Amino acid sequence: MKLSARHQFIIGLLLITLMTMTRGHHFATLNHLPSASWAIFFLAGFYISSKFIFPILLGLAGLLDFAAITISGGSNYCATPAYAMLLPAYGTLWLAGRWYASQYQFSLKNLVPLVLSLIIAAAITTLLSSGGFYFFSGQYAEPSLIEFSQRFLKYYPRSLSNLAFYIGITAVIHSYISLTIGAKSTTTSTYS
Numbered sequence: 001m002k003l004s005a006r007h008q009f010i011i012g013l014l015l016i017t018l019m020t021m022t023r024g025h026h027f028a029t030l031n032h033l034p035s036a037s038w039a040i041f042f043l044a045g046f047y048i049s050s051k052f053i054f055p056i057l058l059g060l061a062g063l064l065d066f067a068a069i070t071i072s073g074g075s076n077y078c079a080t081p082a083y084a085m086l087l088p089a090y091g092t093l094w095l096a097g098r099w100y101a102s103q104y105q106f107s108l109k110n111l112v113p114l115v116l117s118l119i120i121a122a123a124i125t126t127l128l129s130s131g132g133f134y135f136f137s138g139q140y141a142e143p144s145l146i147e148f149s150q151r152f153l154k155y156y157p158r159s160l161s162n163l164a165f166y167i168g169i170t171a172v173i174h175s176y177i178s179l180t181i182g183a184k185s186t187t188t189s190t191y192s
Contacts (some may be wrong), residue, residue, distance in 0.1 A: 003047060003049075008048045008049065008050070009044075009097035010046060011046070011047045011048060012048055012053055012056075013131060015040045015043060015044055015053075015057070015155020016056075016057070016060060018035060018036045018040060018166075019037060019040050019057065019060055019061065019064070019111075021033070021036075021097050022034065022035050022036040022037075023035050023036075023037055023064045023065070033163040034165065035162065036166045036170060037061060037090070038090075038093055038122070038125060038159065038163045038166075039162075039163050039165075039166030039167050039170070040057060040095045040166075041054075041057060041090045041091075041093035041094045041097065041116070042094070042096055042097040042121065042163070042167065042169060043097060043166075043167070044057055044094060044097060045093065045094040045095060045096065045098040045100075045101065046098070046100055046101045046104070047097075047152070049103075054091070054094050056089075057090070057094075058087065058090060059088070061086070065083075069089025069187065072084075074084070080133070080136070080137035080138055080139065081136055081137070081138075082132045082133040082135075082136040082137040084132075085128050085129055085131075085133065085136065085162065086128075086129060086132075087134070088128050089124075089125045089128035089129040092123050092124045092125050092128065093122075093125055093168075095119070095121075096117045096120070096121035097117075099117060100114055102118045106175075106178050114167075114171075115119065118160070118163060118164065119124070121143075122156070122159055122160045122163050123156065125174060126152060126155060126156045126159050127152070129153070130148075130151065130152065130155055130159075130182075131148060134148050134151060135148070
């Protein structure tokens with residue numbers, strides 16, 4: 001994927017806006033959409049070539065969480081040492097997006113690497129974020145692998161479905177834009 005710096009900047013602003021609107025219902029929400037954070041990190045890896053987007057998004061996520069706890073009076077239940085596990089969790093999604101960008105071609109057969117990268121990245125991210133919280137937050141008296149396995153099976157499908165929701169919407173928009181641009185360039189070269 002080769003996008004102009006201008007297009008990457010616009011996409012970056014859209015991702016930042018989406019995170020602000022959906023992360024934990026902190027501020028303006030659209031009827032409480034599920035958090036788009038996982039999809040945002042994947043999409044940033046896919047669309048934006050600059051490595052600076054990752055720490056920017058990571059900082060924004062932390063800032064939004066901090067604001068939710070201190071300004072909005074939200075719960076600090078998740079503010080534990082396990083919060084640090086979000087760094088490798090989000091890094092996994094961002095790297096998966098970068099990997100998929102290196103495989104990307106606009107064709108139906110490219111859905112296979114997309115789906116596989118989402119399934120694997122979501123599984124690893126769930127292990128890191130939920131597993132990190134379960135084992136390192138201090139919120140569970142006697143954590144065990146058996147109980148965590150049950151929790152993983154309970155929460156992974158929902159996490160994957162939230163990720164798929166936003167990636168699916170993005171794929172439709174991406175396809176429409178790609179087909180529209182492709183049709184315009186074909187028409188232009190035909191009449192030139």
